[in-house]
Amino acid sequence: MSTTGARSIHPAEVAISLVLLCIGSFVIYETQGIAETQGYSQVGPRLFPYIIGTGLTLCGAVLGWHAIAGGWRDVPLDQPGHDAPDWIAPAIISIGIVLHMVLIGWAGFIIASTLMFVLIARGFGSKRAVRDFAVGLALVIAAYFLFTRALGLRLPPGPFGV
Numbered sequence: 001m002s003t004t005g006a007r008s009i010h011p012a013e014v015a016i017s018l019v020l021l022c023i024g025s026f027v028i029y030e031t032q033g034i035a036e037t038q039g040y041s042q043v044g045p046r047l048f049p050y051i052i053g054t055g056l057t058l059c060g061a062v063l064g065w066h067a068i069a070g071g072w073r074d075v076p077l078d079q080p081g082h083d084a085p086d087w088i089a090p091a092i093i094s095i096g097i098v099l100h101m102v103l104i105g106w107a108g109f110i111i112a113s114t115l116m117f118v119l120i121a122r123g124f125g126s127k128r129a130v131r132d133f134a135v136g137l138a139l140v141i142a143a144y145f146l147f148t149r150a151l152g153l154r155l156p157p158g159p160f161g162v
Helices: 011-031 047-068 088-107 109-123 129-150
Strands: none
Touching: 011 047, 088 109, 109 129
């Protein structure tokens, strides 16, 4: 941030804030279509999507307010050796999330989630794809059996049919 005067509004900061607001609002809206069933704990399937949608909406609102009121706070503007923002990591993470949404229906939870884990680990800087695959597969299989066997939820099994 410049010390000589007010900082101008960056369209990218406003755009990201608006995207978060839209995604959060969409999640909240779509959650209303989930059938309301409650288990023994009185917690239904709508709780976590509502929490996530609300969190995304609040983050978008706060970031939007910061973007309009002088720019995002505590963003390192001067990075040695970087003339432009690094878009590779967010792109890899975004590809992982989008691929998960595309693949989960026909490839199943285990394959889609393991691939997403590997890509997100790569986006965060990991260079050890084999290790990431093994760790991701172990965590995903554990989560799959926890959700399907212990909690009785249905997740897409994919070709394994477990």
